[in-house]
Structure formats: structure tokens, C-alpha cells
Amino acid sequence: MPTIKILLAQATKDLAATSDSPALDAEVLLCHVLDKPRSYLRAWCDQTISDEQQRQFQRLWQQRCQGQPIAYLTGQREFWSRDFFITPDVLIPRPATELLIELSLQLIPAHAAWNIIDLGTGSGIIAITLAAERPNVQLTAVDLSQKALQAARQNASRHQTNNVQFLHSNWFNAVPLQRFQLVISNPPYIAENDGHLQQGDLRFEPESALIASGQGLDDIKTIAKTAKNWLTEDGHLLIEHGYDQEAVVQAIFTSCAYREVQTYCDLSGQPRATYGRM
Numbered sequence: 001m002p003t004i005k006i007l008l009a010q011a012t013k014d015l016a017a018t019s020d021s022p023a024l025d026a027e028v029l030l031c032h033v034l035d036k037p038r039s040y041l042r043a044w045c046d047q048t049i050s051d052e053q054q055r056q057f058q059r060l061w062q063q064r065c066q067g068q069p070i071a072y073l074t075g076q077r078e079f080w081s082r083d084f085f086i087t088p089d090v091l092i093p094r095p096a097t098e099l100l101i102e103l104s105l106q107l108i109p110a111h112a113a114w115n116i117i118d119l120g121t122g123s124g125i126i127a128i129t130l131a132a133e134r135p136n137v138q139l140t141a142v143d144l145s146q147k148a149l150q151a152a153r154q155n156a157s158r159h160q161t162n163n164v165q166f167l168h169s170n171w172f173n174a175v176p177l178q179r180f181q182l183v184i185s186n187p188p189y190i191a192e193n194d195g196h197l198q199q200g201d202l203r204f205e206p207e208s209a210l211i212a213s214g215q216g217l218d219d220i221k222t223i224a225k226t227a228k229n230w231l232t233e234d235g236h237l238l239i240e241h242g243y244d245q246e247a248v249v250q251a252i253f254t255s256c257a258y259r260e261v262q263t264y265c266d267l268s269g270q271p272r273a274t275y276g277r278m
Contacts, residue, residue: 001048001054002048002054003045003046003047003048004030004041004044004045004046004047004048004049005045005046007030007049007054007057008023008026008027008030008041008045011025011026011029011030011057011058011061012026014061014062014065015061015064015065017065018064018065018066018067019064019065025061025064025070026061027041028070028074029057029060029061029064029070029073029074030057032060032073032074033049033053033056033057033060034049034053060073067200067203067204068204069092069201069204069205071086071092071093071201072086072087072088072092072204075087077092077093078093079093079097079098079125079129080098080101080125080129080133082128082129082132082159083158084123084124084125084128084155084158085123085151085154085155085158086123086151087123087147087151088204088205088206089145089147089148089150089151089206090122090123090145090147090148090151090152090206090209091122091123091186091205091206091209091210092201092205093123093125095266095267096240096266096267096268096270096272097125097126097186097240098267099240099264099265099266099267099272099273100126100184100186100238100240100273101126101129101130101133103238103264103273103275104116104130104182104184104238105130105133105134107182107236107238108130108134108137108181108182110134111136112134112136112137112181113136113137113138114134114136114137114138114180114181114182115137115138115140115178115179115180115181116130116137116138116139116140116180116181116182116183116184117139117140117141117142117175117180117182117183117184117230118130118139118140118141118142118184118185119142119171119172119183119184119185119187119223120142120143120144120171120185120186120187120188120209120219121141121142121143121148121149121152121166122143122145122148122151122152122186122209123148123151123152123155124141124151124152124153124155124156124164124166125155126141126184126186127139127140127141127152127156127161127164128141128152128155128156128159128161128164130184131156131161131163131164132159132161135163136163137163138163138165139161139163139164139165140164140165140167140175140180141164141165141166141167142166142167142168142169142171142172142174142175143166143168143169144168144169144170144208145206145208145209146168148209149166149168152166153166171219171222171223171226172226172227172229172230175230178230179230179231179232179235180230180231180232180235181231181232181235181236182235182236182237182238183223183227183230183231183235183236183237183238184237184238184239185223185238185239185240186239186240187212187219187220187223187239187240188208188209188210188211188212188216188219189212189216189217189219189220189240189241189242189245190202190210190211190212190216190242191211191212191215191216192211192213194216197210197211216242216245217245217248217249217252220239220241220245220249220252221252223237223239224237224239224252224253224256224258224276225256228256228257228278231278232278233278234277234278235277235278236275236276236277236278237253237258237275237276237277237278238273238274238275239273239274240272240273241271241272241273241274243270243271243272244271245271246263246271246274249263249274250263250274253274253276256276258276258277258278259276259277259278260275260276260277261274261275261276262274262275263275
């Protein structure tokens with residue numbers, strides 16, 4: 001029977017044709033099957049695993065060879081040092097979105113009892129992370145997808161964030177009238193004809209969470225225009241967008257009379273989030 005070391009070598013070889021990180025992918029999938037940390041694979045590399053575990057691992061690595069995202073195969077992804085439950089009904093969390101958390105935490109005083117709304121919450125990573133990092137705030141997390149909200153509620157339960165309420169709504173349409181100190185969103189911002197949609201994990205992610213009409217800008221325009229009716233005086237708007245949308249998103253914010261409009265770059269140096277103030 002093949003050892004862990006041999007199985008990882010076989011999987012890595014198969015994955016090399018389709019993955020940029022075949023060895024890492026193989027290790028993550030095997031750890032998922034064994035329910036063990038990656039350190040276990042090195043410490044026990046000469047151990048064998050059960051026939052059922054071997055079959056499960058082979059099935060997963062073959063699905064990965066066909067392009068299936070790791071997060072959907074394992075059902076989880078780390079974000080801001082927390083593990084989140086992920087399904088094919090939600091976007092896969094990406095490191096670039098951690099910029100929204102970083103900027104928000106700079107805005108929110110440590111013990112402030114702010115009201116914050118996360119528009120298009122998906123798996124809930126933004127709302128739940130802010131709720132955990134700032135336990136005195138009250139979060140409203142909205143999404144048009146009931147399946148996404150189901151995943152988000154599961155994540156809120158996992159991380160015991162009781163200061164988040166979830167609401168089925170198309171942006172602000174079903175949100176009860178109130179004021180928020182911060183409106184935050186990672187909305188759809190990819191154009192329908194963008195070639196990236198046919199590459200990598202994007203091929204498997206929900207189009208409704210990726211694609212916006214008007215060359216990827218219509219949802220950003222809607223949020224920027226309507227958020228003004230829900231923000232407090234001096235309230236903050238923070239939106240993630242595409243790396244090539246900096247100038248046009250700034251123009252949208254400026255046309256809506258936001259002040260102090262500024263775009264921030266993610267860890268790879270790409271313009272990724274734009275801020276405005278009432």
C-alpha cells in the first residue's frame with residue numbers, strides 16, 4: 001500500500017499540469033481527508049492510510065485536476081486568520097479583500113457602538129470578521145442569495161458572532177430605515193466580456209457575485225448613490241473594485257459628492273478599494 005509520501009508525489013505530478021501550486025494543493029487535500037495539519041504529513045510521511053481515505057484523496061485530486069477550486073473541494077478557506085465555511089454558492093475569500101478589513105479597523109474606534117452594513121455579504125467574511133474584531137458594533141449583512149445567507153449564518157455560528165443580523169435584500173431595498181456609520185461592500189465588478197471569467201477559480205464561482213452590467217460598474221454606482229440615504233453625517237463608504245477601475249470609481253464617488261475620496265492598494269500593489277466620506 002502506498003505511503004503518504006508516495007501518494008503526495010503522485011498527486012503533485014498529476015496536478016502539475018493544471019495548478020500553479022501542485023504540491024501545496026496535494027497537501028491541503030490530503031490534510032482535509034485525514035483531518036490533520038500539514039505538519040502531520042511530514043512527521044508521518046512513511047505511514048499508510050486506509051483504502052477509503054486513499055480513494056477519497058484520489059477523487060479530490062482528480063477534481064482539482066479538472067479545475068475545481070480547493071475551497072469548494074474542502075469546504076473552507078482562511079480569511080483574517082479564521083476558517084470560513086465555503087460552498088459553490090459564494091465567492092471564494094481572497095487575500096485582497098482583507099484590505100477592506102484593515103481599512104475598516106482603522107476607521108472604527110476600538111469600543112465604538114457603530115452600526116455597519118455589509119452589502120452582498122456572501123459567506124459573511126467581512127461582516128463576521130468586523131463583528132469579531134469590534135464586538136461593540138452592530139452589523140447588518142445583506143445578500144440577494146438565500147443560499148449565500150445560509151452559509152453566512154453558519155459562519156456566524158461557527159465564530160460565535162452574535163452582533164450580526166442577516167437580511168435577504170437586493171442592496172438596500174429591504175433594509176429597514178436607519179443610519180449607518182459605515183457602508184462596506186465587495187460587490188460584483190467584473191464586466192461580462194472579461195476574459196478572466198474563463199480562467200482559474202472564476203470559472204466555478206457564482207456569476208451573480210462576480211459580474212455587473214455597465215462594464216462591471218453598475219452595482220458600484222447603485223451602492224454609491226443609495227448609500228448616501230443611509231449614512232450618518234460624516235459616515236464612511238468603502239467599496240472593493242477591480243485593479244483597473246480606480247479612476248472611474250473615484251469619479252463615481254466624486255459625482256455623488258463624497259469627500260476625501262481615496263483609493264488604496266492591496267498587498268500586491270494593485271488599486272483595490274476606494275473610500276469616501278459624507
